[in-house]
Amino acid sequence: MMTEQELQKLLKIKRLESPGPQYFEGFLNEFHRYQRSALLEDSQAAPSFWERVRGSLFPASFKPALALAGAAVVLLMGGVFLSPEVDPSRSITHWVESTGIASTLAQVFPGEVDAKGSPFDRDFVSARFVTGQERLLAYDTGLTF
């Protein structure tokens, strides 16, 4: 183990040492090369206009194909539910029955869908609880005999 005096002596010797001129030239060249490569990488990573728009609207995990499929489903369901005159054969219940999806749904969501395709519980959460006034407004009995 070095004593304190030996350590001071060694530091004096090292203080006088310095790298040669080739070291400084090499360091400068290496610095410039690193700077250029960094600039090149930045330019390659810069997003286009559409990429910037997409990035501001959707998360990075956004999948256009999935979005397209979702939009198609929404349009289809909207068409079914917003039809002004609903033909019973076009009702969602009829569709569920005709496609035979009811039994599959009943297996996946037991208790949610009965075996005949009637979404009893789920649909009746938003059921119209009858007050009886609807019929009176629709049927004028008149004062006749």
Next chain:
Amino acid sequence: MTLALLFSLRALAIFLVTGCLGFLSLGVSSAAPGSFDAISQEVQSVFLKASPAVVKVRAFSGTTPLAGTGFFMDGDGTILTAYAVIRDSNRAWIERDGEKIEAQILGRDPRSGLALLKVDIGKTPFLTFGDPGQLKIASALVAVAYPFNLDAAPSFGLVTGFNAVYSSPTFNQFFATTHIRASLDVQPGQIGGPVMNGKGEVMGMLMVATQDQRECFILPSNAMSKIIRDIEQYGEAKHGWVGVGVTSDQGTVAAVSPVAVSTLYENTPAAECGILPGDRVISVGSRQIRQPSDVLDVAFFSKVGETLPVTVERGGEKRVFEIQVIERPAEVRMVDFRKLSGNESQEGLPVRANR
């Protein structure tokens, strides 16, 4: 002297204490078998008896789920509910003890507001009909029905009237026949539920709540029986008429006054028998006509094919017309008397004839 005073003070104290105790005991004894408790026990008894026979009813109007109440009228699974609960639906379900069962729709009648369903689940508990003719103003009634998606609930109230017209701040509308009005608190979803007397006998069915939901109108059970018989016999309700429209002499429908013929309808027995607008109607069948709504009851309980004697007064002279009852058509035109007299050619307006 002092001793006598002490005795009299003691006697007064004993008297006061005894009197207070007696008063308190009287108060306690009158609260124990109170009338509120008796009413509560009676309502509980009706509720417990009726609730096993009362079911939730569900149907679709288009894609809109409809929710109401119904009840078994026999032990074979026949269910009565309100037309408003199923409307034009081609499928209906009931929920009983948590089990959802698809029901067959036997018949429906928008004019009376009644609908008949059936489930095939073997023997069922059921309610029996009583005589609503025994009801008077302030007779007690109990309704049992399902408010919203909640459990069956009893509602207690009194008969407040007998009316053939539904009157609200926004519209007035005639029923097909006189209804019982009662101070029953009816919530959405309870329409179609049975209304019973203290014995648990069905007096009628909840048809419509007033807009503030403090009162309701009840289709009497005798009117229900008529529609049930029609549906069982013909598969549909058959409403009879002779083709006469009436109003009061004052031109209002609310006044209790002599009733006058206001309209005749084309191709009906009335249009051909000689009755004229302005004739005052005295009686139809065996019923005296005292107010315009009386004719609704006569028509409701009439049978298609029977002959009704109609007594009218014209120019101080009574005339009797024998008129055969026909089935109400879906749509009919009023007779235009100007056209008949040749003064002016104008077709009668088509009107809906209560189908």
